[in-house]
Amino acid sequence: MKEIWLIDDGEVWDEVKEHVKDAIELGFTGVAVKKEFMELVRKLGNIEVEEAEVFRIRGAEDQERVVELSRTAGRIFLSFDNWKIIPLENLIAMKGSAKIIPIVSDAEEARVVLTTLERGADGIAITPRSRDEMRSFRDVVEETESVRLVKGRVVEIRKLGMGDRVCVDTITMMTPGEGMLVGNTAEFMFLVASESEESEYVASRPFRVNAGSVNAYIKVGERTRYLAELRAGDEVEIVRHDGRTRRSYVGRVKIEKRPMLLVRARAGDVEGSVILQNAETIKLVGEGGRHISVSELKEGDEILVYIGEKARHFGVAVEESIIEG
Known part of the structure; x- marks a missing residue:
């Protein structure tokens, strides 16, 4: 099943908490926050929690490092400089057992990420936004889940x-x-x-x-x-x-x-x-x-x-x- 994550590296817990509550109530897979907030998130509800660490793809060297990391890591959050589909295609084709979760900025980008090379990435991540916008991303994940x-x-x-x-x-x-x-x-x-x-x-x-x-x-x-x-x-x-x-x-x-x-x-x-x-x-x-x-x-x-x-x-x-x- 495709995953959907909220990545919130905010410094103020009261603000982060509101976004996390929305993610829990909307059925997100998990949230990634600063290390000092991880235990506080667990007290809000039963949801997967990770530290907010994002691997930035700026060129071929970064792509190779992610492929290597994917052989031992469980999940890798990615951001792309100058977003292009080819680096994601390469990572999907060459990665190890790790789940590849790119950060997306809008619904169309989410659809592309989830369907690239037919198989798509293992999920998407978004940064904090309104509850209605978060719901729209969740709906995109659900609509792109399909079998032939x-x-x-x-x-x-x-x-x-x-x-x-x-x-x-x-x-x-x-x-x-x-x-x-x-x-x-x-x-x-x-x-x-x-x-x-x-x-x-x-x-x-x-x-x-x-x-x-x-x-x-x-x-x-x-x-x-x-x-x-x-x-x-x-x-x-x-x-x-x-x-x-x-x-x-x-x-x-x-x-x-x-x-x-x-x-x-x-x-x-x-x-x-x-x-x-x-x-x-x-x-x-x-x-x-x-x-x-x-x-x-x-x-x-x-x-x-x-x-x-x-x-x-x-x-x-x-x-x-x-x-x-």
């Missing part, structure tokens, strides 16, 4: 026996056409719909995704998690049928034994599967956000899927040969 969904064609539907399935209840209300990306491999994931549609059998539960079997992966930003690992407070990713994503958190997880169903699909030359509860309220998402119940699903039906990196180690993409089925 493609149409997959169902090639097999097969009833299985009993298995353990996972319901993920979030702290966010979802709408029709939204859900979570789940699959038996990280390479091929299905958009499983939220229970946001009414049914003649049960009331809608728009905060819930009946996501699949305990072994399945769920996509969370650039990582994957096993459904069985999720716990209250864990971050999850809500995905719309148009690929836009937003962040939420688990309220609770329910694992229960239910009859299960295998769904296998193909997109181009890539094939994948997911195991879902066999019930009419469990739905996949089709083009335009249409929900398709697994009880009505047929071979040849088209559903929305995500094609990702193949190899994973503890949920992180790695360069290695791997075969999953």
